Amino acid sequence: MTTVELTMGAAINQALDEALAADPTVFLLGEDIMDPAGGVMQVTKGLSTRYGRERVRETPISEQAIIGAAIGAAMAGMRPVPEIMIMDFLAVCADQLVNHAAKLRFMSGGRTNVPLTIRCLHTGGFQMGAQHSQTLEAWLCHVPGINVVFPSTPADAKGLLTACIRNDDPCVFVEPAALYGAAGPVPAGEHVVPLGQADVKRPGSDVTLITYGRQVHDCLGVAAALEGEIDVEVLDLRSLVPWDAEAMLASVSKTRRAVVVHQAVRRCGVGAEIAAFLSEELWGTLLSPVLRVAGKDTPVPYAKELEDFHLPSAADITDAVRAVAK
């Protein structure tokens, strides 16, 4: 397979470009997405110039209207890709996402469906304060009817976004802003990563680190640093709904020790669900309780010293791995 070195931002742009070229029902809508701005992070740069302002539509700062328009268009045969600039703003359009997009297939007994893909970025670590730094995937996972997708590499971002756009249900595709500039090999042309398939980013035999998004890289760093001491496997979930139960069970059945790592706050986070799942399925096999390394249960603070302390660190991950490996 031919690959090209691309940043995650460029890989996402390529996935959108290819989807717009291949399928006339695909269109984008959102704030500041048209050229010359091309998106606040330039992820949609060039697309309005190439496909026109009908298919790459600028919107007012009206998140409810954006998601509502995407829902209606999706119900009528289109495949809209709305952008909600920052994940925190999903709160502004929660009614449209939670009460409508997620439920219309079900409430109509399958007579309607809503094939839309919401792209949003999440930050954290940029001193953007409490309203621009949250990681809110647990909210989404708690609402049946939504797919929740979280890439960690440029290749996965392209393949997962393509899968989301082709999926017949609402997807929320969360882009870790910290990874936009990180480059990696990306398959040229058609590339689809099916939802619900985790990826072993590093094999190991002693402890499984289960993670997704930006923390995949933190976990790989810790695993490398612990080489020779503890053999760590890093399992990247890639999508949280649907999730890859088999991959988690296969890995943890082997290592018998697991740590879940995510940037979102700890209380009722995805880590709690994974820990419960593993203890239900592997009770008696586990050599240690499943530990969680997560954001502390506070709003995300502004000052660098406070934010660093709030976020899960490599040291926190290392401590947890050592604790379960004892």
Next chain:
Amino acid sequence: MTASAETLLDMYRTVSRIHACDERLRNLLNQGKIFIFYYSPRGQEIIPAAVSACLGPDDYVVTTYRGLHDEIAKGAPLRELMAEILGRSDGTCRGKGGPMHISDPRSGVMVTTGVVGGGIPIANGLALASKLQGDGRVTVVNFGDGAANIGAFHEALNLAAVWNLPVVFVCQNNRYGEFTPLHETQRVEQLSTRATAYGMPGVTVDGNDPIAMYEAAARAVERARNGEGPTLLEAMTYRFMGHFYGDQMPYMDQDEYQAALAADPLPRFRALLIEQGHATEEDLAAIEKEAGAEADDAVEFAFASPPPDPSDLFEDVYAEVRR
């Protein structure tokens, strides 16, 4: 555009079907044969009868929990509608939606929302799809006066104007938002004046007057169809049965309520058709009898339909069944 005699009689047929179904549901509740929350459209029947007379089968409609009249007027099949209201497997939504969430895309009834104002932004999307696909459809979204105070209304009307969408915003102003009269919640005399703020025409019409309502709806639908953009159409009406059926309505102004009941739009419509020579007493009695028989048949069908099987629960959450 003036309603022809034929159009007016079609509207009367629609009104009669709505009235027959509504009456049967209230009777079933009175008799203790069903136990549901029911938001009766009694008093508001003329509005969708007139609007739907201006629409084709392919046009889209979005409505709210007080939407039985809108759904029937758009052509949702009575049997499946009644079965859905009773939570049966042969319902429009196989018992998963219920009266607050009727969808019947075959008749163009796309969304019924239980969230005040929640359908307004979605109507824009349906209309946008029509514009992008060039299919010439018009989308009508119905909502109450209460919905005009939620943010989604303002966002959606602004966007519809900016994108010049083929959509008609029908505000069925029944003068109460849940248990509160509208003078407690707004300072403007007429909600249609808000249209100015978005750069679209705003029209207030007597929604209980079949001729005026038809003319206003026809103009708004024609505008949308011709690519001239959205209209906010405020149809003045009155809610006869309170917020939900069984509501004791202590918050209602009794003089106003009695006056509204005395001006019930249904007998007025009936008298008008006879006065203008469009129909005889016998013609209208025949229409009412046929509507009643259809409603009875729908109720019978609904009671005969089996409840959904619990195993159906996992279907329709996603395209594929996940457990």
